[in-house]
Amino acid sequence: MNSDLAIARAATLQPIQVIADKLGIPASAVEPYGRTKAKIGLDFIASLEDRPDAPLVLVTGINPTPAGEGKTTTTVGLGDALNRIGRRAAICLREPSLGPSFGMKGGAAGGGHAQVVPMDQINLHFTGDFHAITAANNLLAAMVDNSIYWGNPLDIDERRISWRRCMDMNDRALRSIVASLGGVANGFPREDGFDITVASEVMAVFCLSRNLHDLEARLGRMVVAQTRDGANVTAADLKADGAMAVLLKDAIAPNLVQTLEGSPALVHGGPFANIAHGCNSVMATRLGLKLADVVVTEAGFGADLGGEKFLDIKCRSAGLKPSCAVVVATVRALKMHGGVERHQLGAENVEAVRHGVANLQRHVENLQKFGLPVVVAVNHFTSDTAAEFAAIRDAMAALGTEAISCTHWAHGGAGAEDLAHAVVRRIEAGTAAYKPIYPLDMTLADKIRAIAREIYRAYDIALPDAVAAKLESFEAAGFGEVPVCIAKTQYSFTADPTIMGAPVGHVLPVREVRLSAGAGFVVAICGDIMTMPGLPRVPAAESICLREDGAIEGLF
């Protein structure tokens, strides 16, 4: 088997207008970025407003393990398979961040014969959306300090600036800094820090906005600091919202690319699911729903993180009603959840699968709580045995759920046709009755508790007094009725990344809370999760270079 990059490079891509034609997008609405990437014009998107929405399928997963699950790969494979069986499907994915590309080896454009292409470009700068988001975020930051420097007319309390700078990079050195050192000309020294761009509120606002004007309004509502009297200072108070919207006006148009099989894919926006809300843009998803017969979208990491936030935040905010959820698992990953070490994954171990399937079961039950029918996609590895698969299938049958073995990694869409048929059956049965897991009129603390109990099966949350007080201050300022966005490790239902399987009775420690008034949620940072990752001992960047012919070597 070739590498993902070798397979992607060997593919013959179709001109992007051919892909646009499949969704009925006219050439006048296609702004090319090279020959195989394009942005779709906002006027065209606005003209579709009155069309009905197609069914929406969420692809999510178990808690990830080093064994690999293949969620994006399955999303792409399912989209290709739906097109193969005669359903005009659009795939909606997030854009990759540069951070992981140069940190831990691995891109975010699928794999094997189920990829979106041009994968190298998608994994690098793509159409520049993340850079635009970074620039908008940091323009606001510069304007905060600049306002203080020039006499502080808004009476900002330098100790109460919540707006952080950002960078699309894994750079632990920037997590916590002191800025404005060096004397009078450089301003007033204060503590500051950078988050990775995918964790920024601008990214969240970008992904939750319904159009350019909604974007500008949300940017204006973002709270950056408090005054000495405790009043909130917003981006609009700083008159930064207009310039930020200008920086984002091209980026907000969804990106169109293709899969290796020529299925249309809208790849747009990219908040991480562990430290942010984890879903692609509302603009792209809604565009797909207007143009396709069915839309397949992915939420990041496990169903406890990206899935929960897709359903409680994105769907609620954008008025989306998904028809079906697909949970991706692998035999190997379930063995790891069942206690098997990584180097022993090659040997059959039905008992470990039976043990580890508890993780999958819980995610399926959770999605059922949201009112969704669920199909389980078992992403096939050659070492899997029939008995191991049967253990999964039987456990799922007990929950009223089908488990389907898929080979799209090796065979492309043809390997996911069974999955596609199962998904179509679920859609056509019309049993979905989507509802969020918590109502908006609870206290913020109770909303965090509801997710911890209903989804993570925690006994309770641990809320330090200072954090509780901050939540109450958000409520007092009128932000009590928003959903909560949990930031925590993706590896466990708990906040401890080493606890696999399906733990119960744990306590979710809430370390810090941040108001995202423009995005319309409160972020609750739980456990040791970092909003700025670091590079590993041997970063992937060290083995990335250019070949003599100018092609990329070592990326993914």
Added chain:
Amino acid sequence: MNSDLAIARAATLQPIQVIADKLGIPASAVEPYGRTKAKIGLDFIASLEDRPDAPLVLVTGINPTPAGEGKTTTTVGLGDALNRIGRRAAICLREPSLGPSFGMKGGAAGGGHAQVVPMDQINLHFTGDFHAITAANNLLAAMVDNSIYWGNPLDIDERRISWRRCMDMNDRALRSIVASLGGVANGFPREDGFDITVASEVMAVFCLSRNLHDLEARLGRMVVAQTRDGANVTAADLKADGAMAVLLKDAIAPNLVQTLEGSPALVHGGPFANIAHGCNSVMATRLGLKLADVVVTEAGFGADLGGEKFLDIKCRSAGLKPSCAVVVATVRALKMHGGVERHQLGAENVEAVRHGVANLQRHVENLQKFGLPVVVAVNHFTSDTAAEFAAIRDAMAALGTEAISCTHWAHGGAGAEDLAHAVVRRIEAGTAAYKPIYPLDMTLADKIRAIAREIYRAYDIALPDAVAAKLESFEAAGFGEVPVCIAKTQYSFTADPTIMGAPVGHVLPVREVRLSAGAGFVVAICGDIMTMPGLPRVPAAESICLREDGAIEGLF
């Protein structure tokens, strides 16, 4: 008269392939970014290597004043005029930085009827080149700190890290920071800081590289720190060069756009001329020279800064031999150099022009020292009188130089035809005998002194012992034979921005020196110049927003 943006928006742009056809660039070599921007393929560029070079014209200026000179505008007008009189001209400009766009009002794409378009896109993210440069710079920075974090195998002395982070933003708060605070997980605290991207060595390397492989080799040579034994640590030692080249591989391809009159313009790379070397990319200039009958290029700020560095650094490094220099001046600016206050510029004042023309004279004499014939372009304002222009014309005649009145701002290329004819006459006379102002085998201190004396007419330089010792350490490490890149205020021949006209007998204070081993020069920072600007009291960003129809309001 409409605003620049209104004029630009009213223009009907030609498809970019039509512009490419004018230079004989085949469709296969044109990578579209939207309909009116493109990158030119590297393979096509490599195929032109054996073609002869067209004549090269440098457009430079007097020391800028708040009255405005219009150097980019004149570069565009001259290019349009050359095309009008039957010479196939290509225009080579730098890309604008976001910093000034949101700081002091004003873009960098020309003005009036002499602009490159789409000006709003060129002034914003354009094709993403600066973002790619920023990412490459900051990846290297992250890898420096990461190497130290993971046991410091290269024995980097944390006190001797010279590599700074960068951002394409005016943000004084980031000039001087302490990073890696917050405990063990965040690394070892150390002093650090950000420069604006246009001041970074990656930008210089980007602009001086002849091809992708030269770029990767230069990136690898960049010195980022010293070990505890005093040995230099390079980007190659950190294995960062390959990944940086991958981040830059699309960006390094020159960008093609058009003027309002449809002349081809290569807009690529953009170091500032006060804090960096101030010229567009060698790749773009050389591409133009292979394709056009004549290439018009601009160097930033006055001829003492961008012009000197174009001739001493870029031309020497890239083997370019310019045929003619154009110095841009305005009656209003020369009046300011002659001591007139800004609010009195509307009244005729021949005496002030005669006094202020000394600034122009000196720039002309300086360019003649480089062996170049000079034409002076007087960018016409309606308040200019015939007597004022005559004062300039007579002073220039005494230097053997023509002064031509130009009205391209109001009339486009038609307003610069006289200038175009004058330039053609100079080219065809074949009198240019380009030579740098100093040889490379002087000491670094003597090279700085040579520029100070020959170009700035300083009495001497002031070199603190610590700075002198650093220059000697660069020489000891084998970097003595490189040119020097002076960073100083653009407003004066001296390092004091308030001293206008043509001062003599001053001393140039060298504050700091930095080795740019990949770019191949040593930067000498003189006076109070900052490598990270700040925003003004009322940043332009405050009045930038989107109109109801999605168009940009208030930018430029």
